[in-house]
Amino acid sequence: MTDLTKLSAVDLAGLVATGETSAVEVTQAHLDRIGAVDERVHAFLHVDTEGALAAARAVDERRAAGEELGPLAGVPVAVKDVLTTKGVPTTVGSKILEGWRPPYDSTIVERLRAAGTVMLGKTNMDEFAMGSSTEYSAYGPTRNPWDTDRIPGGSGGGSAAALAAYEAPLSIGSDTGGSIRQPGAVTGTVGAKPTYGGTSRYGLVAFSSSLDTPGPCARNVLDAALLHQVIGGHDPRDSTSIPAPVPDVVGAARLGASGDLTGVKLGVVTEFTGEGAEPGVMAAFRESVEALAKLGAEIVEISCPHFRYALPAYYLIAPSECSSNLARFDGVRFGLRVGDDGNRSLEEVMSLTREAGFGPEVKRRIMIGTYALSSGYYDAYYGQAQKVRTLITRDFTTAFEQVDALISPTTPFVAFPIGARTSDPYQMYLADLFTIPTNLYGGPAISVPCGLSDGLPVGLQIMAPTMADDRMYRVAAALESSVGTFTPPAL
Template sequence: MTDLTKLTAVEIAGLVASGETSAVEVTQAHLDRIGAVDDRVHAFLHVDTEGALAAARAVDERRAAGEELGPLAGVPVAVKDVLTTKGVPTTVGSKILEGWRPPYDSTIVERLRDAGTVMLGKTNMDEFAMGSSTEYSAYGPTRNPWDLERIPGGSGGGSAAALAAYEAPLSIGSDTGGSIRQPGAVTGTVGAKPTYGGTSRYGLVAFSSSLDTPGPCARTVLDAALLHQVIGGHDPRDSTSIPAPVPDVVAAARLGATGDLTGVKLGVVTEFTGEGAEPGVMAAFRDAAEALAKVGAEIVEVSCPNFKYALPAYYLIAPSECSSNLARFDGVRFGLRVGDDGNRSLEEVMSLTREAGFGPEVKRRIMLGTYALSSGYYDAYYGQAQKVRTLITRDFTSAFEQVDALISPTTPFVAFPIGSRTADPYQMYLADLFTIPTNLYGGPAISVPCGLSDGLPVGFQIMAPTMADDRMYRVAAALENAVGTLTPPAL
């Protein structure tokens, strides 16, 4: 019998719809796979066995009753633990929310359930989505299925590792500075950041509200597009949600898979092709760009001079918003509470709770953001960073007047060994050097595997104008058609 865990989401949905297999069989196969390998990978923080099988049975009953099923009905999906799930633990990778079971579903999870997908469980992540390696999870690091001694990227390393380990065919991540694309790059999977506001943030535990963007993760571009179509679209409960339909990303992916990019003009970001990237990464990127040229794309160089300021601007804006958002975790309303013995003041209980509940990277960013927002420093730091953000947006606007999309490596380097960068936060932050500009701009971007360097995956990033998500999927599918997908070594 075919190994159901090795199939794409499209293939699984087709088998379930035709009755050749059942959603329960598919779900059980993935639960068995999780049981067999996740003690080594640690992609999941919580596996909802009972809930997954119940959802799968519901899909089978609907099919047996003759109901028309959606394009992903019966397909298992893993969800990053940053999204609320009713009755299912949501910890955000932090001790401060250990064991918390939300009373409601996030919009993303609601739409997944409505589409008939089967939620397997919640995936590991850097605490409050702050990190680039999933080493800052309070529950231990996730490991890269390509090499279990290396990181799977972050903050959504669990969602990417679950795909590469064949524990799930689809997963959901969130991207604040590259946390979908960077894990996709280092695990050889596909990760897409939609246009900001194109997917709902309702029920997403906030890190940086002007940057956080939920999005799809998959092993193929078409699977990612189908998942994007399910979770995207306007949500009146999210004040930043764009009141417009999702571009037809599925049609764009199918068009790109024909392998013809005639008339498409792609701009190589000059600032991302110099020093800073490993030679093997740049070699794989250039080979992939040549492959796109062979299928009709015109490749030109485009300068975006203010991109070099993106990293410092981001690390003022994101921590500032984080220091505000995380003020709600005070040990009073929900979550962990420490020191409440009747002899301490409210301020002492808050202090003890936050000391015990927050990890080192979260504390670092709260302190940095609080300082940047403090009286006398706001204009010098946060205000200046927002001005730089405007300059970066202007660079994107100017670039998209010249080309249809921008391309670059997704990350400057391949997956690094676990523990090798935690002592130097700056070296860790460099993992998001090429992804951060898009978050500051708000446009869509996708990472697609484009080859190997020293036996490890390299990601190829495609950036498009806001609300032109379909454009990036077309190019991504054409690249996938030209260079193929990557197969991780067996676990």
């Protein structure tokens, strides 16, 4: 009997559409898998068993009635706990929202439901998406299915681990500085950050509003493209949403799967191929570059000199925006409320609530951001960081006048042991060294598995111009056709 949890989203949708299996059977298989392995992985914060089975039954009823189903109807999906889900707990990995059940769905979740996908539950994450290892969740760390003593990346480690552990065929993440791509790289899965504004932020609990980008996660490129097609597109409820259709990412993925990159010019970012990356990561990357060349791509080196300043610029811009966005968590309107005994002022209650509700990394970034925005320091810190952001954008613009897409390793190192970097924030921040520039620019980027180093996955990153998301999918699918996919050891 076929193990439904090992099939791709495309294959599962096909079986449901033809009636060879039911959406309920597919959903139950994944719920059973979660029950069998998630105690060891901790990918999920909440599993919505009743809601998932009800949604699956609705798909089966629609098929039985002769309705035409969408390309992902009946396929289970796991959703990062940063997106609001009506009546389902949304905690953002924080104690300050423990038990909160939103009264509305985010646009991404609305579109998932409309497409007939089946939401299994909410996945673990670094608190408020601030972290690179999913160790900063208030509800305990997620573990990498390749080695449960290692991290699954962050902040969306739960979404990536759920894929690698075969608990879900699809998942949703959000990418502020690499939080989709970096977990994808270290778990051997595919993670795509769409063009900023190409997916709606309505209902996404904000960390950094000029950077946050929801996106698709999957075990192969075509599945990711199909999920991207479902969740993307203009949303009038998001003022930063681009009023344009989603590029033909599915067609591009299918084209790339043919393995022909003739006429495609790729630029290797020289600033990301020198010191800083582990030898095993660089070896896998170089082998993949050779594979891309054999597929017909022209490979050149491209210098983006201001990329080296992206990390410090990001850690001024993102904390500044978070210090503003997180001011709404005050213990007054929703979520945790501490110290309200009738004898304390509102200010005291707010202070006690935030002290108890926010974790150490969130507090660290709020303090950095508040300082950077303070009178007398704004121009010296936040203002200067925005100027660097402009220079990085110019680097991208210049590069894309010469090449179709840029490539680099996704992350400088493979998954590190749990606890290895929590005492040194700077070493933790380095996990996003290669992913942050794209967020500052606003363009799309994808991480696709490209090899192994000491038995652990390595990812290759493909960066494209804004609203050219289809380009990255073509290159990613072509590489996948050459190097294949990677399966973790059995849990």
